[in-house]
Amino acid sequence: xxxxxxxxxxxxxxxxxxxxxxxxxxxxxxxxxxxxxxxxxxxxxxxxxxxxxxxxxxxxxxxxxxxxxxxxxxxxxxxxxxxxxxxxxxxxxxxxxxxxxxxxxxxxxxxxxxxxxxxxxxxxxxxxxxxxxxxxxxxxxxxxxxxxxxxxxxxxxxxxxxxxxxxxxxxxxxxxxxxxxxxxxxxxxxxxxxxxxxxxxxxxxxxxxxxxxxxxxxxxxxxxxxxxxxxxxxxxxxxxxxxxxxxxxxxxxxxxxxxxxxxxxxxxxxxxxxxxxxxxxxxxxxxxxxxxxxxxxxxxxxxxxxxxxxxxxxxxxxxxxxxxxxxxxxxxxxxxxxxxxxxxxxxxxxxxxxxxxxxxxxxxxxxxxxxxxxxxxxxxxxxxxxxxxxxxxxxxxxxxxxxxxxxxxxxxxxxxxxxxxxxxxxxxxxxxxxxxxxxxxxxxxxxxxxxxxxxxxxxxxxxxxxxxxxxxxxxxxxxxxxxxxxxxxxxxxxxxxxxxxxxxxxxxxxxxxxxxxxxxxxxxxxxxxxxxxxxxxxxxxxxxxxxxxxxxxxxxxxxxxxxxxxxxxxxxxxxxxxxx
Amino acid sequence: xxxxxxxxxxxxxxxxxxxxxxxxxxxxxxxxxxxxxxxxxxxxxxxxxxxxxxxxxxxxxxxxxxxxxxxxxxxxxxxxxxxxxxxxxxxxxxxxxxxxxxxxxxxxxxxxxxxxxxxxxxxxxxxxxxxxxxxxxxxxxxxxxxxxxxxxxxxxxxxxxxxxxxxxxxxxxxxxxxxxxxxxxxxxxxxxxxxx
Numbered sequence: 001x002x003x004x005x006x007x008x009x010x011x012x013x014x015x016x017x018x019x020x021x022x023x024x025x026x027x028x029x030x031x032x033x034x035x036x037x038x039x040x041x042x043x044x045x046x047x048x049x050x051x052x053x054x055x056x057x058x059x060x061x062x063x064x065x066x067x068x069x070x071x072x073x074x075x076x077x078x079x080x081x082x083x084x085x086x087x088x089x090x091x092x093x094x095x096x097x098x099x100x101x102x103x104x105x106x107x108x109x110x111x112x113x114x115x116x117x118x119x120x121x122x123x124x125x126x127x128x129x130x131x132x133x134x135x136x137x138x139x140x141x142x143x144x145x146x147x148x149x150x151x152x153x154x155x156x157x158x159x160x161x162x163x164x165x166x167x168x169x170x171x172x173x174x175x176x177x178x179x180x181x182x183x184x185x186x187x188x189x190x191x192x193x194x195x196x197x198x199x200x201x202x203x204x205x206x207x208x209x210x211x212x213x214x215x216x217x218x219x220x221x222x223x224x225x226x227x228x229x230x231x232x233x234x235x236x237x238x239x240x241x242x243x244x245x246x247x248x249x250x251x252x253x254x255x256x257x258x259x260x261x262x263x264x265x266x267x268x269x270x271x272x273x274x275x276x277x278x279x280x281x282x283x284x285x286x287x288x289x290x291x292x293x294x295x296x297x298x299x300x301x302x303x304x305x306x307x308x309x310x311x312x313x314x315x316x317x318x319x320x321x322x323x324x325x326x327x328x329x330x331x332x333x334x335x336x337x338x339x340x341x342x343x344x345x346x347x348x349x350x351x352x353x354x355x356x357x358x359x360x361x362x363x364x365x366x367x368x369x370x371x372x373x374x375x376x377x378x379x380x381x382x383x384x385x386x387x388x389x390x391x392x393x394x395x396x397x398x399x400x401x402x403x404x405x406x407x408x409x410x411x412x413x414x415x416x417x418x419x420x421x422x423x424x425x426x427x428x429x430x431x432x433x434x435x436x437x438x439x440x441x442x443x444x445x446x447x448x449x450x451x452x453x454x455x456x457x458x459x460x461x462x463x464x465x466x467x468x469x470x471x472x473x474x475x476x477x478x479x480x481x482x483x484x485x486x487x488x489x490x491x492x493x494x495x496x497x498x499x500x501x502x503x504x505x506x507x508x509x510x511x512x513x514x515x516x517x518x519x520x521x522x523x524x525x526x527x528x529x530x531x532x533x534x535x536x537x538x539x540x541x542x543x544x545x546x547x548x549x550x551x552x553x554x555x556x557x558x559x560x561x562x563x564x565x566x567x568x569x570x571x572x573x574x575x576x577x578x579x580x
Numbered sequence: 581x582x583x584x585x586x587x588x589x590x591x592x593x594x595x596x597x598x599x600x601x602x603x604x605x606x607x608x609x610x611x612x613x614x615x616x617x618x619x620x621x622x623x624x625x626x627x628x629x630x631x632x633x634x635x636x637x638x639x640x641x642x643x644x645x646x647x648x649x650x651x652x653x654x655x656x657x658x659x660x661x662x663x664x665x666x667x668x669x670x671x672x673x674x675x676x677x678x679x680x681x682x683x684x685x686x687x688x689x690x691x692x693x694x695x696x697x698x699x700x701x702x703x704x705x706x707x708x709x710x711x712x713x714x715x716x717x718x719x720x721x722x723x724x725x726x727x728x729x730x731x732x733x734x735x736x737x738x739x740x741x742x743x744x745x746x747x748x749x750x751x752x753x754x755x756x757x758x759x760x761x762x763x764x765x766x767x768x769x770x771x772x773x774x775x776x
Contacts, residue, residue, distance in 0.1 A: 122766070123764050123767070124766040124767060124769055127767075137597060141597070141601055141604055142608060145651070151764045151765070152762055152765070155762055182766065200752070200758075201592070201593050201652050201653060201654045202651045324645055324648070325642070325645035325648070325649050329642060
């Protein structure tokens, strides 16, 4: 009963003894102890005590008020992706929490370290269909790495420590902590914050087995046509240099997944392009030519493998991954190298022989010529008056030199950007890879800017996706994230239209989408903007956008019915990739 | 690959919501759980799940890896029936007069090793334990004698070759005892909590 009495009165700093904190204060103390400086959120009834406490922490925690909780979590994801740190989002109970779900699913499948804190109704009301009550723990269980409901304030320090630990160790992922309102209000004896360094039932990474490293090295040393595939695991493991040492010593051609982009600079002589459905021709075809496939920190997504029973059947497969559940999940491995690639890659590099595979690499370059001739040439230097998405990216590359953070939404513009954007530096590619969340781009770009405010952040978004989360222009207006928004407008939901054209006899079913005057919308939010539809204006318009000190929206009208090629049609093998 | 019965044995923390977490891994893939039993294990603080499903080995192996990814799961094993000692329990409620009058029923119950738990003038409750097939046969047989109610428990199983893990979890619990589960203390105190 004594704790209940306490819930009636609000904590008052002046009268409370120093060791007494409210649950809300303990939450914010935890964030500070974890090194959080920026968070994204939206207040509401059940999280009001935390927001009340935040009033006094405003100097230490930069809270960005988003316009929708989905925007909040995508911003936290963007922040995590460019900073390499945990992204934090606050939301209230009920609708606030359910609005996080898309972002949680996105962060789960793309392994983003996120901690979400949701308010919840009083513990006494749980299960009564109280106002703004939803069963957030059960709703979010399949889309979180871990979640937990706090009903007693004394749990808060240790639970948040656990949350941060779980979110960022091993294969990162989103964690949601649901805190009932009584726990937020409750005063308790605060014994300080202790960071978590282990959870007894949780093994962040498997123990590296030396015999597998040796077996892998033996296989690789005997390979005539070794081929490296790398994914986001390289970035998450901070193993960019280790990857480079590995492929350079072995002379291995290396291809990236969408999520692995920017882990290795685009211009690296051994970088042979992007894998997957809209990836490059050579790496897709060569997947079915190589003799040893070395997959590092990637998970053989179906968009990468195409038809599995015709995927690299000729090759021995070495799979390096931190998540044991990924080994043998989709592609059977010859040698499973369990562990953090930051540890396993250097061990492997030590055991492999220095090799020159230039003849094998030349085969990739030969195939690349075919793609240049049949696809890339026209995309980047079109002969018609109509602009292509590719040429916009090309000019953007020229202006940024490949140093910008490139954020994309989902669809054709995303695939084109992933194909043609130049990356010099790791953590430069922010996109929704696994979940394919339209509406991800704009809020993620806001977060990406807070994660790397010294860098240029360009959000490339389609005319469909921008309309899903366009309200976040309000966040930019209020807090001043210097995000450059580049809308590639083809007046269609382009990727679905492309499929309808290719596979549904051009029966364009609800892909014709109209748009508002985006520049006027931006102006309404006091954001500078411009719209162009002619090639002669492209360079200047992009330069004006990049040079502008502040956020800027540029809308570029591109060809309505352009398709993204090459393409591995669904159900086809990667080597059956179509150039047109 | 051929589908067959697999018994999955999990050692987990005793935390709230574990059943939901585990069952979600099956339901997400539209796999029917034949039976599920949760109980304490021989080591205090560590819980044991016994789950029976009908699947191919490849699927079961992947499922176990996904289950082990759950933060609160310590270990997941899967075994075929040959690798286990297993039992299911059943309770039967039968009209007492039928048993009293029909010798065949008595013979039947004896044959299946069923024993009386409760005898009242109107009904008698028997229990038996054994393999599914035996229980099913007895159920069918008793159906002809006015079976009033029948319930079968989930499979419980002991892994024949599990000595190694037993030592490990004992050591594990000794080195770092399990944390207490925090339950909601406020549910029956609605009137005394201030709400807005």
